[in-house]
Amino acid sequence: MASETSLRQGRKAPYALLSPGMLWLILFFLVPMWTLLRIALSEKPNAFLPDYELTWRWANFSDAVDRFQPELVRSFAYAGIATLLCIAIGYPLAYFLAFKAGRWRSLLLGLIMVPFFTSFLIRTIAWQTILGQEGPALGLLRALSLVSVTDAIGLTRDGAFLNTPQAVVGGLTYNFVPFMILPIYVSLEKIDARLMDAAQDLYSTPAAAFRKIVLPLSLPGVFAGTLLTFIPAAGDYINAELLGNVKTGMIGSQIAKLFLKESNYPEAAALSFIFMAIITAGVLIYAKLLGTEELAA
Amino acid sequence: MTVAEPIDAPSAPDQGRAVIEIDDVSKVFGDYVAVDHADFTITEGEFFSMLGPSGCGKTTTLRMIAGFETPSSGAIRLEGQDVSRVPPHKRDVNTVFQQYALFPHMSVWDNVAYGPRAKKVAKDEVARRVDELLEVVRLSDFAQRRPSQLSGGQQQRVALARALVNYPKALLLDEPLGALDLKLRQNMQLELKRIQREVGITFIFVTHDQEEALTMSDRIAVMNQGRVEQIGSPREIYDRPATVFVAGFIGQANLWPATVTARQGTTTTIDVAGRTLDVTDDDSGLAVGDAGTFMVRPERMHVELELSDPDRWTVFATVTDAVFQGPVVRYELALPDGAAAVAHVPARRDGLPLPGDTVHASWSDESGVLLAGSPALAPATGNDDAD
Numbered sequence: 312m313a314s315e316t317s318l319r320q321g322r323k324a325p326y327a328l329l330s331p332g333m334l335w336l337i338l339f340f341l342v343p344m345w346t347l348l349r350i351a352l353s354e355k356p357n358a359f360l361p362d363y364e365l366t367w368r369w370a371n372f373s374d375a376v377d378r379f380q381p382e383l384v385r386s387f388a389y390a391g392i393a394t395l396l397c398i399a400i401g402y403p404l405a406y407f408l409a410f411k412a413g414r415w416r417s418l419l420l421g422l423i424m425v426p427f428f429t430s431f432l433i434r435t436i437a438w439q440t441i442l443g444q445e446g447p448a449l450g451l452l453r454a455l456s457l458v459s460v461t462d463a464i465g466l467t468r469d470g471a472f473l474n475t476p477q478a479v480v481g482g483l484t485y486n487f488v489p490f491m492i493l494p495i496y497v498s499l500e501k502i503d504a505r506l507m508d509a510a511q512d513l514y515s516t517p518a519a520a521f522r523k524i525v526l527p528l529s530l531p532g533v534f535a536g537t538l539l540t541f542i543p544a545a546g547d548y549i550n551a552e553l554l555g556n557v558k559t560g561m562i563g564s565q566i567a568k569l570f571l572k573e574s575n576y577p578e579a580a581a582l583s584f585i586f587m588a589i590i591t592a593g594v595l596i597y598a599k600l601l602g603t604e605e606l607a608a
Numbered sequence: 609m610t611v612a613e614p615i616d617a618p619s620a621p622d623q624g625r626a627v628i629e630i631d632d633v634s635k636v637f638g639d640y641v642a643v644d645h646a647d648f649t650i651t652e653g654e655f656f657s658m659l660g661p662s663g664c665g666k667t668t669t670l671r672m673i674a675g676f677e678t679p680s681s682g683a684i685r686l687e688g689q690d691v692s693r694v695p696p697h698k699r700d701v702n703t704v705f706q707q708y709a710l711f712p713h714m715s716v717w718d719n720v721a722y723g724p725r726a727k728k729v730a731k732d733e734v735a736r737r738v739d740e741l742l743e744v745v746r747l748s749d750f751a752q753r754r755p756s757q758l759s760g761g762q763q764q765r766v767a768l769a770r771a772l773v774n775y776p777k778a779l780l781l782d783e784p785l786g787a788l789d790l791k792l793r794q795n796m797q798l799e800l801k802r803i804q805r806e807v808g809i810t811f812i813f814v815t816h817d818q819e820e821a822l823t824m825s826d827r828i829a830v831m832n833q834g835r836v837e838q839i840g841s842p843r844e845i846y847d848r849p850a851t852v853f854v855a856g857f858i859g860q861a862n863l864w865p866a867t868v869t870a871r872q873g874t875t876t877t878i879d880v881a882g883r884t885l886d887v888t889d890d891d892s893g894l895a896v897g898d899a900g901t902f903m904v905r906p907e908r909m910h911v912e913l914e915l916s917d918p919d920r921w922t923v924f925a926t927v928t929d930a931v932f933q934g935p936v937v938r939y940e941l942a943l944p945d946g947a948a949a950v951a952h953v954p955a956r957r958d959g960l961p962l963p964g965d966t967v968h969a970s971w972s973d974e975s976g977v978l979l980a981g982s983p984a985l986a987p988a989t990g991n992d993d994a995d
Binding site: 426440491503505506508509510511512514515518519523524528 | 674675676696697698703706707709710711712713722723726727770771774778894902
């Protein structure tokens with residue numbers, strides 16, 4: 312009898328433990344999502360007032376896609392390029408930190424975190440100053456008479472850094488690279504260095520040992536880093552606003568504009584939904600391709 | 609003092625063909641000398657152990673043979689070829705790593721197939737070899753498992769198969785049994801010997817466990833502080849240790865200070881434990897007046913209340929402790945000069961001395977060995993490190 316009771320309690324315990332989290336999710340995720348969906352299906356009766364009425368207008372979604380297609384494409388393109396750049400910069404750095412940094416490791420990890428002590432906005436404004444017409448970056452290029460060269464390779468446009476897609480992608484890369492480095496570092500750091508010895512002992516060159524052992528074992532970190540970089544980068548609007556121009560607008564800035572300036576809540580909500588749907592689908596496909604479940608097992 | 613033991617007969621290591629030559633090899637890290645002029649040869653089909661406490665240089669020597677470290681001076685030859693500067697992936701030796709270093713993202717089968725595949729062996733030959741080796745280590749049923757799904761002993765056998773599948777010229781084993789519990793370790797010792805006989809490959813085995821080395825090896829190199837103290841069969845090393853360190857590290861030993869009083873040929877007269885006695889067949893190199901160490905193994909000691917053989921010389925001693933240990937009784941004795949002695953005496957039913965008794969302690973002539981250096985050179989904690 313007693314054992315049966317404890318067995319029952321044993322079955323209930325997981326749910327009891329889950330309940331705070333579930334409650335949190337219901338209150339702060341499901342309820343707002345439901346509200347957002349209702350707004351997305353509403354109409355705005357008066358263009359000058361922020362009011363909206365639920366009319367189950369599904370066309371809001373297709374309207375939003377039609378109107379903001381360039382921004383949607385641009386968001387995913389910029390975020391994709393920035394993510395690839397983050398991998399290209401972050402992976403070697405994480406590798407160095409995990410295997411070569413030795414006693415400098417803690418200091419270097421700390422240095423990666425240091426920028427977080429300043430707000431995201433301020434850091435981006437700082438880039439605006441650095442890259443501006445009278446900023447030190449262009450000043451150096453002018454002093455070295457390299458502006459024509461950077462124009463030719465596309466780093467600058469008409470002798471300017473700012474208001475270009477390059478500046479936006481650069482800003483996104485700068486702001487999100489720590490989110491790539493840290494998960495890759497964690498997954499590399501867990502790899503037993505003797506596995507590399509073992510692979511070389513079994514006739515692999517150091518490069519082949521990296522390809523067959525270290526790279527597959529670090530993919531969960533690359534996967535996590537990509538999610539942490541790509542998703543916020545795609546939704547980011549500060550970089551597009553501060554470093555770009557009207558032709559580099561991303562979806563985040565459009566949603567913000569719809570909500571805050573036009574007070575067009577239904578369209579903003581519909582656009583947010585579409586954006587979330589695309590990201591969710593993308594992540595699922597990506598997870599499938601990379602097979603992280605397999606790797607985690 | 610001749611040691612002619614049938615146990616040693618099958619190994620006959622000196623006649624074999626040299627597989628690995630360690631030619632006056634030293635390895636220095638900064639100002640730390642990890643290996644100090646090691647010089648020995650390992651022959652074909654031999655089970656060769658490097659034994660010593662941690663930091664003695666045995667693992668560094670093994671890593672130099674594998675190619676993970678480069679000798680600071682000297683040369684390592686593999687079947688006559690100088691490989692001192694050849695990277696590990698170009699050497700025909702394979703390693704069983706401490707903690708195994710199995711690839712966690714691959715199945716057992718793929719782990720074992722890694723070497724032949726990297727060597728671009730034909731596909732069906734890879735399959736044939738992997739299946740064969742999994743058979744040898746008795747893991748055929750586990751081929752599709754991941755390493756994390758195996759027990760420690762099974763992982764150990766995968767590591768062994770993964771190395772042996774390449775038919776290396778020598779197999780290097782870096783404390784491979786250290787992570788296993790005692791019972792499993794003893795099973796694996798026998799298993800390793802069986803596999804070695806089956807495949808006939810030279811095994812170079814690194815361990816700090818003297819019992820393990822004695823059980824498995826054809827020859828043992830005992831190392832201390834980067835130097836090779838002695839190389840010999842387990843029997844030689846146990847019965848005729850070359851140094852005080854070896855005497856103290858292998859098994860248990862009574863180590864008494866002794867002074868040489870006379871020499872005649874290989875017979876040396878010494879003062880030990882308040883007695884004067886002759887040591888025949890002495891190769892300690894001590895001169896008259898030198899201080900040295902005299903060693904007798906506890907099980908070679910006789911402890912008697914009444915002298916059974918009136919011709920035998922003895923030392924008077926007082927029993928300070930007697931512990932029944934099953935097959936033997938362990939006696940602790942105080943000798944007349946104050947030195948302590950340990951004796952293992954077969955546990956007879958009666959007639960055994962008790963603490964406080966005065967006894968005749970003795971040993972047969974051929975079981976004592978005179979060594980250069982003071983008894984303080986023995987390792988402080990002895991050898992009962994079961995880890």
